[in-house]
Amino acid sequence: MSTWLTAKPEGWLSKVPEIALSFWVIKIMSTTVGETGSDFLAVNMGWGLPATSAVTAALLAAALFLQLRTHRYTPWIYWLTVVLVSVVGTQITDMLTDGLGVSLYLSTSVFSVTLVAIFYAWHRVERTLSIHDIVTPRRELFYWGAILCTFALGTASGDLATEALGMGFGWGVVVFGTMIAITYASWRMGGDAVLTFWIGYILTRPFGASLGDLLTQTRADGGLGMGTLWTSALFLSVIVLLVAVAQFGMASDKREPAAE
Numbered sequence: 001m002s003t004w005l006t007a008k009p010e011g012w013l014s015k016v017p018e019i020a021l022s023f024w025v026i027k028i029m030s031t032t033v034g035e036t037g038s039d040f041l042a043v044n045m046g047w048g049l050p051a052t053s054a055v056t057a058a059l060l061a062a063a064l065f066l067q068l069r070t071h072r073y074t075p076w077i078y079w080l081t082v083v084l085v086s087v088v089g090t091q092i093t094d095m096l097t098d099g100l101g102v103s104l105y106l107s108t109s110v111f112s113v114t115l116v117a118i119f120y121a122w123h124r125v126e127r128t129l130s131i132h133d134i135v136t137p138r139r140e141l142f143y144w145g146a147i148l149c150t151f152a153l154g155t156a157s158g159d160l161a162t163e164a165l166g167m168g169f170g171w172g173v174v175v176f177g178t179m180i181a182i183t184y185a186s187w188r189m190g191g192d193a194v195l196t197f198w199i200g201y202i203l204t205r206p207f208g209a210s211l212g213d214l215l216t217q218t219r220a221d222g223g224l225g226m227g228t229l230w231t232s233a234l235f236l237s238v239i240v241l242l243v244a245v246a247q248f249g250m251a252s253d254k255r256e257p258a259a260e
Contacts, residue, residue, distance in 0.1 A: 015073055015140055016131050017246070019197065024204065026079060026242050029235045031208025034086025034151060036216050036235070038094065040228035049099060053091045060084040068140060075246040079239065082147070089151025090209075097159065104160040111153035118146045119198075130194050146198075154205020162210055168222050172210030179203050 017023050042052040063081040070077060093111075096102040122142040123129050134140050162172040180203045187196035215231045217223025 015067075015070065015078075015134055016143070017073055017075070017078065019131075022242055022246070024200075026239055027082070027201070028204050028208045028211070029239050030079065030083045030086045031151070031154065031205045032212040032215075033083055033232055033235050033239065034090045035155070035209045035212035036228045036232040037083075038087050038090040039216065040232050042091075042094075044228055049091065049095055053088070053095060056084060056087045056091065060088050064144065067144075068137065073250075075243045075250065079243045081144075083236075083239065085144070085148050086151050086205075086208075089148055089205075090155045092152045093155040093159070097156075104156055104164045108153065108156040108160050111149060111156055115146065115149045115153055115202075118142065118149055122146065128194075129198065131197070147201075150202045151205055154202060155209055158206030158209035161206065162213065169210050169214035169217065170222065173207065173214055176203055176207035176210060180207060 038052065038056075041047050041056075042049045047055070060081070063077065063084050066077050067074075067081045093107060096107050097104060119129060122139075126133075126139055126142065131143065134143055158172060158176070161167045161175070162169050167175065180200055183196050183200045183203065187193060187200075212231065213223060215224050215226045216228045217225070219225050
């Protein structure tokens with residue numbers, strides 16, 4: 001086994017952000033942008049799903065390359081990667097459903113099993129699933145593999161609930177939002193931090209997808225009719241603002257002189 005994968009590189013610090021309110025706000029908005037942005041490029045821009053998938057996959061590969069080369073959490077690189085993972089995860093499900101005619105029941109089941117397998121292999125090899133213990137390249141690869149799978153699973157399960165099962169976008173937001181609230185309450189009452197984090201992370205994807213569809217779809221289809229362009233632009237603007245604040249805060253911390 002290559003020591004590059006298993007050894008902690010010199011100067012390597014935390015590669016992921018602190019889990020605070022801003023983390024969850026950006027995460028949910030990223031999931032919504034993944035849904036609306038994918039639809040905008042593939043449908044409204046007329047790129048089509050194959051071309052959109054190829055372009056965004058190439059961009060994701062470049063972002064992951066930058067992320068894996070950094071030695072500490074860099075907000076703009078990390079969240080750029082998350083947004084692109086969200087778009088690509090959405091497209092994986094869309095390609096299976098719309099391109100190959102795979103049932104949402106099947107894709108949801110397959111992604112669920114795949115995610116469990118990733119977590120099993122990650123824990124078996126590293127003995128932890130905590131994002132605070134990502135101190136080697138191998139752990140980070142496990143992390144991003146799990147993240148991509150959560151986005152694909154969230155898209156499939158969200159579409160399954162809101163479309164195939166007829167829940168509708170509004171009720172999808174309510175149901176998945178309630179499940180997130182229950183997960184948060186479980187953590188506050190002493191639930192396992194790692195388990196509740198990953199449950200919450202998975203649930204934010206179908207919540208964000210349902211929210212994106214609720215905002216963008218026409219009123220005749222059960223949405224609010226904002227459209228993919230304006231919804232994507234609005235949410236991206238908020239993401240950029242929050243990430244800029246985080247990036248500026250880190251830069252200020254670096255310039256701040258050490259205490260006497």
